[in-house]
Amino acid sequence: MAVTLADVAARARVSAATVSRVLSGNYPVAESTRARVLRAVDELEYVVNGPASALAAATSDLVGVLVNDIADPFFGIIAGAVQSEMGAPAAGAEPGRGGEKLAVICNTGGSPERELTYLTLLQRQRAAAVVLTGGAVEHPDHMAAVAAKASRLAASGTRVVLCGRPPIEDAVTLTFDNRGGARRLTEHLLTLGHRRIGYVAGPAERTTTRDRLDGHRAALSAAGLGEGADRLTVHGLYDRSSGYDATLELLRRDDSLTAVVAANDTIALGVCAALRDQGLRIPEDVSVAGFDDLPFSADAVPALTTVRLPLHEAGARAGRLALGREPQPPGGVAMVRSELMARASTAPPRTGAPG
Amino acid sequence: MAVTLADVAARARVSAATVSRVLSGNYPVAESTRARVLRAVDELEYVVNGPASALAAATSDLVGVLVNDIADPFFGIIAGAVQSEMGAPAAGAEPGRGGEKLAVICNTGGSPERELTYLTLLQRQRAAAVVLTGGAVEHPDHMAAVAAKASRLAASGTRVVLCGRPPIEDAVTLTFDNRGGARRLTEHLLTLGHRRIGYVAGPAERTTTRDRLDGHRAALSAAGLGEGADRLTVHGLYDRSSGYDATLELLRRDDSLTAVVAANDTIALGVCAALRDQGLRIPEDVSVAGFDDLPFSADAVPALTTVRLPLHEAGARAGRLALGREPQPPGGVAMVRSELMARASTAPPRTGAPG
DNA sequence: CTGTTAGCGCTTTCAA
DNA sequence: TTGAAAGCGCTAACAG
Numbered sequence: 218m219a220v221t222l223a224d225v226a227a228r229a230r231v232s233a234a235t236v237s238r239v240l241s242g243n244y245p246v247a248e249s250t251r252a253r254v255l256r257a258v259d260e261l262e263y264v265v266n267g268p269a270s271a272l273a274a275a276t277s278d279l280v281g282v283l284v285n286d287i288a289d290p291f292f293g294i295i296a297g298a299v300q301s302e303m304g305a306p307a308a309g310a311e312p313g314r315g316g317e318k319l320a321v322i323c324n325t326g327g328s329p330e331r332e333l334t335y336l337t338l339l340q341r342q343r344a345a346a347v348v349l350t351g352g353a354v355e356h357p358d359h360m361a362a363v364a365a366k367a368s369r370l371a372a373s374g375t376r377v378v379l380c381g382r383p384p385i386e387d388a389v390t391l392t393f394d395n396r397g398g399a400r401r402l403t404e405h406l407l408t409l410g411h412r413r414i415g416y417v418a419g420p421a422e423r424t425t426t427r428d429r430l431d432g433h434r435a436a437l438s439a440a441g442l443g444e445g446a447d448r449l450t451v452h453g454l455y456d457r458s459s460g461y462d463a464t465l466e467l468l469r470r471d472d473s474l475t476a477v478v479a480a481n482d483t484i485a486l487g488v489c490a491a492l493r494d495q496g497l498r499i500p501e502d503v504s505v506a507g508f509d510d511l512p513f514s515a516d517a518v519p520a521l522t523t524v525r526l527p528l529h530e531a532g533a534r535a536g537r538l539a540l541g542r543e544p545q546p547p548g549g550v551a552m553v554r555s556e557l558m559a560r561a562s563t564a565p566p567r568t569g570a571p572g
Numbered sequence: 573m574a575v576t577l578a579d580v581a582a583r584a585r586v587s588a589a590t591v592s593r594v595l596s597g598n599y600p601v602a603e604s605t606r607a608r609v610l611r612a613v614d615e616l617e618y619v620v621n622g623p624a625s626a627l628a629a630a631t632s633d634l635v636g637v638l639v640n641d642i643a644d645p646f647f648g649i650i651a652g653a654v655q656s657e658m659g660a661p662a663a664g665a666e667p668g669r670g671g672e673k674l675a676v677i678c679n680t681g682g683s684p685e686r687e688l689t690y691l692t693l694l695q696r697q698r699a700a701a702v703v704l705t706g707g708a709v710e711h712p713d714h715m716a717a718v719a720a721k722a723s724r725l726a727a728s729g730t731r732v733v734l735c736g737r738p739p740i741e742d743a744v745t746l747t748f749d750n751r752g753g754a755r756r757l758t759e760h761l762l763t764l765g766h767r768r769i770g771y772v773a774g775p776a777e778r779t780t781t782r783d784r785l786d787g788h789r790a791a792l793s794a795a796g797l798g799e800g801a802d803r804l805t806v807h808g809l810y811d812r813s814s815g816y817d818a819t820l821e822l823l824r825r826d827d828s829l830t831a832v833v834a835a836n837d838t839i840a841l842g843v844c845a846a847l848r849d850q851g852l853r854i855p856e857d858v859s860v861a862g863f864d865d866l867p868f869s870a871d872a873v874p875a876l877t878t879v880r881l882p883l884h885e886a887g888a889r890a891g892r893l894a895l896g897r898e899p900q901p902p903g904g905v906a907m908v909r910s911e912l913m914a915r916a917s918t919a920p921p922r923t924g925a926p927g
Numbered sequence: 928c929t930g931t932t933a934g935c936g937c938t939t940t941c942a943a
Numbered sequence: 944t945t946g947a948a949a950g951c952g953c954t955a956a957c958a959g
Contacts, residue, residue: 219728221936232946237938247944262724267697268632269936271623272951278693279676287652287677293643300642300679319693321634321676322642324655338633338674342622369617373574457871490871516812516845518873576952587930592954602928624952627935 220263229257240265271343276374280320280539281339283332285351287324289455289483290511291528295350295380296322298532302540318345318540327420329359336366339375346376346539350532352425353382360385380535381553382424389538390550391531395425395508398524398555399432399478402506405522405557406476407440409565411504413474415467416450417460417484426452429480429508449474453484460487468495475503475566482507482514482523489517489562500564510558519561526555575618584612595620626698631729635675635894636694638687640706642679644810644838645866646883650705650735651677653887657895673700673895682775684714691721694730701731701894705887707780708737715740735890736908737779744893745905746886750780750863753879753910754787754833757861760877760912761831762795764920766859768829770822771805772815772839781807784835784863804829808839815842823850830858830921837862837869837878844872844917855919865913874916881910 226233231250238244239254246254257263271277282299284292300320323339325331332354339347347370353360364385367377371387384390406414416433419426430450437446451466453459460479464487467477477492479485485507489499497503499519507514510525531553537543581588586605593599594609601609612618626632637654639647655675678690687709694702702725708715719740722732726742739745761769771788774781785805792801806821808814815834819842822829832847834840840862844854852858854874862869865880886908892898 219936222938223936233937234939234947235945238945241938245944250944264692264695266627266936268623268626269951270938272621272627272935272953273937273939275938275951277623279697287642287655288645288648290643290645290648293645293648296677297642297679297681301681317689317693319676319678319690319697321674321678322651323674323676324652326652326656334672335674337619338622338672340619342634342674457867486868486871489873493873512812513841513868516841518844518848577954578952588953589931589955590929593929596954600928605928621952624935625954627937628952628954630935630954 219266220261221266222263225254225257225261225263228261229254275343277343277345278318279339279342279344280318280536281335281342281344281347282320282322283325283335283347283349284322285325285327286455287322290513291481291483291509292351294511294528295532295535298529299348299350299380299536299539302533302536302542320536327354327423329354329356329362333359333362333366336363336370340366340370340373343373344370344375346378348378348380348535348539349382349388350380350535351382352419352423355422355424355427376539376541378535378539380531384550388549389545391535391538392550392552393425393428393526393531394552394555395428396432396435398508398526398557399429400436401432401555401557402508402522402524403433403436403478404439405559406478406504406506406563407436407442409504409563411476411566412442413471413476414449415464415471415474415477416446417463417467417477417479417488418450418452419455419480419484421452426480433478455481455483457483457487457490460484461491462487464488464491465495476505476563477503478506480508482509482511482521485514485521485523485562486517489521500562502567504563504566506563514558515560517562522560522563523558524555525558527553574621575616576621577618580609580612580616580618583616584609630698632698632700633673634694634697634699635673635891636690636699636702637675637677638680638690638702638704639677640680640682641810642677645868646836646838646864647706649866649883650887650890653884654703654705654735654891654894657888657891657897675891682709684709684711684717688714688717688721691718691725695721695725695728698728699725699730701733703733703735703890703894704737704743705735705890706737707774707778710777710779710782731894731896733890733894735886739905743904744900746890746893746908747905748780748783748881748886748908749910750783751787751790753863753881753912754784755791756787756910756912757863757877757879758788758791758833759794760914761833761859761861761918762791762797764859764918766831766921767797768826768831769804770819770826770829770832771801772818772822772832772834772843773805773807774810774835774839776807781835788833810836810838812838812842812845815839816846817842819843819846820850831860831918832858833861835863837864837866837876840869840876840878840917841872844876855917857922859918859921861918869913870915872917877915877918878913879910880913882908
């Protein structure tokens with residue numbers, strides 16, 4: 218069928234072992250032999266058989282990247298960054314063989330089952346590393362299952378990296394400063410003078426959702442506004458239409474609120490749309506804020522106040538960690554800082570606002 | 573090291589072959605034996621060795637999806653749809669083994685070299701299928717190289733599916749109606765009364781860019797406005813800042829234009845931002861239109877007139893084609909229709925507009 | 928229905 | 944510096 222190592226060996230008049238050594242380049246081979254082999258590889262258009270190679274060497278060049286929703290730029294940016302670290306094997310790479318890793322993005326759709334399924338699939342492939350991105354689902358059973366899988370992966374030599382979720386054993390973790398960012402964001406609103414602030418949260422069982430909500434509540438409590446914050450919190454998905462619906466619900470619960478904080482920028486877009494459809498101006502009537510600072514946020518009208526997370530940097534670092542090209546942070550955990558981006562969608566509330 | 577088939581066989585007191593048969597489920601096995609094997613698998617937490625299995629069976633469960641830019645929702649949506657077809661192996665899947673394919677998304681960043689590198693990587697893995705999405709680069713050398721790779725992949729049993737680019741031999745193709753959509757879009761503007769229409773195109777060497785521009789030009793020519801269209805066309809990348817810069821350039825070339833058509837929605841966002849920064853209102857002073865109808869487009873302010881491409885459906889179909897679960901279209905090529913979405917960002921030009 | 932027997936194509940000691 | 948040989952873990956005839 219396909220061209221094999223043996224074919225190349227025969228043509229180059231050397232043993233298969235020699236061809237293997239030339240191709241993997243980790244063993245001295247005479248220059249002349251080397252050239253002969255390389256020519257044979259070229260002429261035969263030989264391409265290594267990955268499975269065979271992985272079997273014999275007991276390692277593979279696959280790196281798995283799990284994301285909750287690949288259609289969401291939040292994950293697209295992180296995943297792209299991880300992949301960009303896998304070495305676009307610049308010039309001079311051996312034909313048919315390079316040190317490249319194949320970063321494969323796996324879309325769990327936020328489903329715990331699929332997350333586990335993909336982990337098993339990657340374990341089956343003896344992946345070199347696995348990067349889990351985004352918030353984790355907090356069901357005890359699921360957390361235990363993921364932790365167990367991670368341990369087994371780590372035990373069999375697969376590096377496990379977490380990016381944007383709480384640490385677990387046997388994994389290097391990059392956490393996001395969701396709590397701190399959310400707190401600073403709400404403090405910004407409080408400083409502007411807002412007192413009735415609605416909050417559109419993500420799915421209740423996600424760590425990202427909880428952390429951001431915690432930060433928001435902490436700011437409120439510190440300002441003595443902890444009471445009844447529940448009433449002005451609505452949960453939904455991390456998408457635009459959830460933001461839209463939640464806003465309508467918030468307005469129903471309290472039509473005198475002067476600001477709405479969304480758990481992410483995509484939700485914030487829906488919030489803005491709903492507010493506008495209700496005839497409310499942003500930020501004159503109601504201020505709006507998001508989280509993540511996705512590319513479109515700066516372009517929204519008005520430009521969206523949000524919290525910037527350096528997603529690309531974080532993803533790239535996760536990629537390097539996955540390849541073992543960067544030393545592990547102390548304790549195996551590092552936090553990615555967030556930064557408040559105050560823009561036009563937030564302003565002081567109407568003076569003399571009711572309530 | 574890890575648990576192997578032989579370990580399971582020993583524990584279940586059967587031969588390795590039997591275990592293999594139970595796990596792959598494609599061969600009759602006595603129910604009692606089956607149960608015993610499954611229990612052993614469970615107790616040992618056995619997970620198939622993918623490479624070994626792929627080597628022996630000469631097939632793999634990898635499906636590669638190549639995208640130009642995974643941070644762009646256009647590709648995120650398509651890739652997610654492809655992946656969704658790969659069978660989230662519902663309930664009842666064998667532990668440690670399922671019929672699932674692992675759809676892996678590979679981000680080329682639009683680079684021809686990386687595209688080829690990924691194809692080689694996937695060939696090396698003996699991927700079951702490869703899906704190439706989005707516009708292709710039109711350099712003759714590169715096109716030949718991709719065609720050659722595709723033939724080789726097809727020859728070795730890898731199904732090749734194209735989604736959103738022109739057909740090549742040995743591949744099933746889903747083309748997008750870029751030309752027709754673009755033409756209808758510009759006709760819409762002409763019907764509204766616009767005569768001076770700027771066009772912000774994508775990178776010159778991409779098929780998507782060319783097709784959309786062709787459609788635009790065709791509409792112009794049919795209206796007798798073919799002359800000098802070049803002067804009102806600016807090329808850039810498929811991103812927001814290119815749209816911004818290009819708009820400034822267009823305004824410099826002709827500050828009396830009454831409409832700007834962007835090659836995609838993301839560019840259109842930049843166009844809107846630039847126009848606004850120049851103190852121009854949309855659509856009162858200048859109409860704006862995009863292409864793709866990404867989720868955010870309906871939410872833009874004003875809502876963006878654009879051309880809808882059923883990206884999710886197209887990706888899902890590409891996925892089914894890749895799995896051989898859907899019959900090939902006649903001739904191996906099918907066109908995905910596009911639909912004009914006329915919204916608030918386009919309106920008749922100011923009456924008595926200069927020029 | 929189940930076991931035996933060969934490999935799949937590559938890597939890697941161990942010798943030479 | 945190169946070759947020979949022994950598997951890596953699994954699947955797929957082929958018997959029985």
